Amino acid sequence: MELFFLALLILIMAMALGSGFPVAFALPGAAIITIGLAAGTGYIFAGSTDAFFHSGGPQQWLSAGVTNLRGVFWEVERDTLIAIPLFIFMGIMLQRSKIAEDLLVTMARLFGPVPGGLGISVVFVGALLAATTGIVGATVVAMGLISLPAMLRNNYSPSLATGTIAASGTLGQIIPPSIVLIILADQLASATDQASSLRKALHKNATGELSMPSTFDVASTSAGEMFLGAFVPGLLLVGIYMVYILVFAILRPKHAPAVPYEGKYDGAFLKNVLITLVPPLALIFLVLGSIIAGVATVNQAGAIGAAGAMIMAGYRLPEQSKGLYAPALLAIASLVLVGFALANFEMNVKAANDGSDRLGILLGVIATLMFLTALIWSGWRVFKLESTLQGVMLETAKTTALVFIILLGAAMLTAAFRAFGGEELVREFLNSLPGGFWTQFVIVMLVIFILGFFLDFIEIAVVVVPIVAPILLADPQANITAVWLGVMIGLNIQTSFLTPPFGFALFYLRGVAPAVVKTVQMYKGVIAFITLQLMALAIVGLYPPLVNYLPNRVSFLSESSPPPRNPKLQLCLEDYIGQKLAEEAATVQAIEAARGLDLSALPKGLAGDFEDTLDNADKAIEQIKAVFVAAEAVEEAADVYRPQLTLVRGIEKQIRRLEAEAKAMSTTAGRMRDEAQAEARAELEAEVAVLQAEVEHLETTIPASWEEEHKTFALLTNAETKARNTYRRAADGAWEGAVEVLAVISANEAFAALETPLREMRGQIEALSEDESQELVKDLAREFGSVDGASDVKKALDKARKALRARTPDREKALEEFDKAVTAFEEQLVWRAEAEALVPGIQTYMDGIRGTLGVRLQDRFTREQALEMASCSSYHRDISLNF
Known part of the structure; x- marks a missing residue:
């Protein structure tokens, strides 16, 4: 019966979606109806509402759905969803500011003389709009209205023209910042927790050990990492599109002819290109650059993008006037002033101590007020002009509500799917497939690809991913990263906009294409681009560093980079050190040189340690x-x-x-x-x-x-x-011992500074009472204890103090022990002075092994080492032999 209700759940959902019922209500509605029917049937025929559930009962699974809904809003770890309305606002605002029209016209003039130049310009503009707006419908409609008539007028093949526009319009799904990537990051954050539990259980069953080494655990991902991981694959896809159009134009010039520009390539043309290109490129740099540099989180970057879009709209929407660019210039000046203040002053208000610090804070306040003025000025312009701001806010609210209500409905559907054992059924099916991980992965990718014919990207991301992602991430054979899996699914989901019969990009384009372009020609045109997407999917799948390297590079070069002793890095670190030792002789030479040092000045124990x-x-x-x-x-x-x-x-x-x-x-x-x-x-x-x-x-x-x-x-x-x-x-010992010796010698000045208090102490012991003198000896012993290598002096002082605080104080014995402390001090003064000559040699030894044997004990990697670790850890390492 569980299978019956599972099939009924899927059937109700499919019928609701197929009949055109809103997705936002079809998903939770199917879940509630099925759970209700299962509970009622169980009560009537088995006397229990729990009878036909895989485990638990209807109350448990309905509350599980509610818990999932609450988690979307209340879990701190999932706050990246806040970025969704910010990026939607940015996209709609830029779309309303007609930036697509400017870009297409300018790029068509620039690339027109090249074979297939109009098609290449459409791809280029699609990539720029993807990185600024990310709204597929708006991008496809804008490019369809502007570029399709021009391409047809210049004898472009209708199939190539429509395929290029539709495919370029979908780039916003994989090129960051992308709503798809944010949703996938949110879903994968939960999936990695489940995958970690599954892998630990697998390790326990295989080895019998209660705990699994952390080096085998599954790493989570974030929206920022997803953006970084998708950046190179997105550019790869853009490059593949451009190469295809260029080759097509060369092989079949009549179907994609060059279009010479009738105007002149003069200063006015260059000015127009710069004004059109620089603002969106600058916004892309600010949004993505702030994430890559670690300056801003995804949420903060979304706020930057929304503010930048409003300022751009503030000079683009109004008609030409004298102060048209004043708000934008004011905003740029404020950013320059903020950068100057951050670079030259301490901007922490609590740490401000002098006039210089206060001047920096004052400059920061002035710059902030300037930027707020520019933002309010631009917002007022946009608000007054045909209520554009009101329309953008309304569309943002509608789109955001749509995204979130689908997320909420999917949480209900996922709970119902698990209630009837669907998750275990999928897991058992995938695990029973021959061929291991890659068979499972190909099947999942194929299912997602086929679902793209019928479902939107959001439904696929929030319904399918939570079910299959934990299974794929838990498999130790490929040991894939969550960011790689997310980008692969994102590339696959992108095809859902192009694949008939429900390819939304085709619907959008059909709505604005002239009647002379047949629907069959549009379907024929996207086939080549779907093939190119699958080719990109295969390339990224076979070469994981295309996804993993950039997030790793940013992580290892950041201020919060993993320390060299991180257990997950040891295999890569040992490969790197082995290669360095084989290529360079500096480490061996440093050890041999250190062997030649004269250690006779050091005490026997310290010399032995070295x-x-x-x-x-x-x-x-x-x-x-x-x-x-x-x-x-x-x-x-x-x-x-x-x-x-x-x-x-x-x-x-x-x-x-x-x-x-x-x-x-x-x-x-x-x-x-x-x-x-x-x-x-x-x-x-x-x-x-x-x-x-x-x-x-x-x-x-x-x-x-x-x-x-x-x-x-x-x-x-x-x-x-x-x-x-x-x-x-051994490597740790090769570094720690040298550090210890160097620390002792480096403490010579601090040691010598205690001579006067030590010599004055005898008179105080003789003159003061036992209680007073033992407190003074205690303080002095503590000071010697803080000096490296002075433990023998401290021990003698402790014995003197012990004699003074005994039940029957013995001042004579205390003075005797104190004299031993003075003797030890004088002996140390002698060998410490002689040991100063060893410092350059020991330092040379440490410098010689710092980049090899001493790496593990450094605070952080050098740039060279960080890049090597980023490269090495970008590949997936099979760990199945340990399971």
Whole structure:
């Protein structure tokens, strides 16, 4: 019955959507109706409203939907949804300011003389509008009205012209800032939590260990990372479109001819190009640049974009007048003033101490007032001009409400889908597919692609992603990142605007295209661009760094970059260090030079510590070679071991599923104590017996050699782990010992400064009472304790204090111990002065190993190291051998 109600849920939703019923009500309506029918049917035929639910009851699942709805608004981690109305406002405002018209006309004049130039200009403008407006309908309509007549008039193929416009108009779905990416980031943030739990359970079942190493965990993503990850794939798609149009024009010049510009390429033309291009490019730089540089969050960047769009509309919408550009120039001047103040003054109000700081704060206040004036001035212009601001606000509210109510409805639908076991059904189906992760991934991508024929991108993002994303993210075979999965789904969803019969970009274009352009020609035109999108999807899928590198680069170069000791970075770090040691001799030379230092000035213990440091350095260099040997042995054995592992883990997965089913049936049968239920109980017990027999049969299919092979391979992986841990301890020791010695010598000045208080202390011990003198000795001992290497003096002072505070104070013994402290102090003064000569040599040693053996203990990576870590961690590393 659970499957029946699951099918009924999907059928009701499909019928509602197919009949044209609003999506916002079709999704929650299907969920509420199905849950209600299941509860009523269970009450009538089984005497319980919970009877036909996978687990729990109708109250639980309806409240789960409400909880999901509340989470959209109240979870702090999901506050990126606030950016949606801001970016929608920016897009609608720029669309109303006719920026698309200016860009298309200017770019057509610029690229027209090139073969296929009009088509290339449409793609270029589509990319710019995608990065500024991101509204597919507005972009397609604007370009259809402006460029389609011009392309047809210049003998462009109707199929190529309509395909180019429709495809370029959808670039706003993948080029940031994009509403799709924000929604996907929100959905994937929840999916990664579920995936982490699934992977931990998988690790526990496979290894028997209660905790999973953090290096194997699933990393979450954010809207900012999604923007960064989609940036390069978006540019790749734009490049593929342009190359296709250019090649098409060269091969078939009659279908995409060059269009010479009749005017002159003079200063006036250049001025027009700059005025048209610079403002939107500057807005893109401010919005995306602020996110990439870490200056602003996605929400703050959305606010920047909304303000910038209003200022641009403030000079674009009114007619030409003397002070037309005054608000925009005032805004630019305020930004320049803010930049100057931030670069030259301390802008923290609480930390302001002198006139210079107060001057910087004053400049900041003046700049802020200037910007607010420009913003209000522009807003007033837009408000007065045909109530444009009122219209933009109204459209923003409508579009935002549509997006959020679909999100809320999808939360209800997802809860109902899980109530009838749909999530487990999908998981079992995907897990049962042969071929591992990539088969699952291809099937999911294919399903999303087909759903794009019928559903909008929002429905796909909020209904399908929460179900399939945890399964794909949890799989340790590919060990994909959430940002890569999000961008792949985003690229796939983009096709939903082009694929017949419900491609919304086709509907928009059909509405403004002349009657001479047939619908069949439009469908024919988008086929090539759908193919190009699938090609881009394949390229990004096969080369993950296209997505992962930029977010990693920004993360590792930021102020909050992961420290070098981050467990997830150790494999990449050891690869980097091994390569550096093989290419450069600086580390070995530094160790050899340090061996030549004369340590006789140092105390025996400190000299021994430094010699141990050098021994650790030599050991680390040898040990990292052993790491690579052990890793190579694991890699060689993996070719034979992996098929066996896949086979056995698959059998064990089936066994766990059957055992879970048998346990659930046994529990249900155990609750049937009524005689009227005897027949049903007997049937369940018979099914349990069948399942147990199947489990026993599956256990016999596990190869007899599995235990031995697993044990042998485990020895190899343990050897690699041990080699890596040994290397890390040795490398840390190679740095820590030198730091300790250098810290002791560097404390010479602080140590010498305590000579006068120490020598005066004897007279105080003799003259003052035991209680007073022991407090003074305690304070002095504490001061020596804060000086590196002065522990022997501190110990003697502590003994003197102990003698003074004993039940029967012994002043003589205290003075005796104090004299020992003075002697130790004088001895230290001698060797500390001689040890000063060692500082340059020790510093040279530390500089020599800083970039190799000492990397782990640095506060942060250097730029070179950060870029190497970003590159290395951009690839997906298979960790399935550990599961």
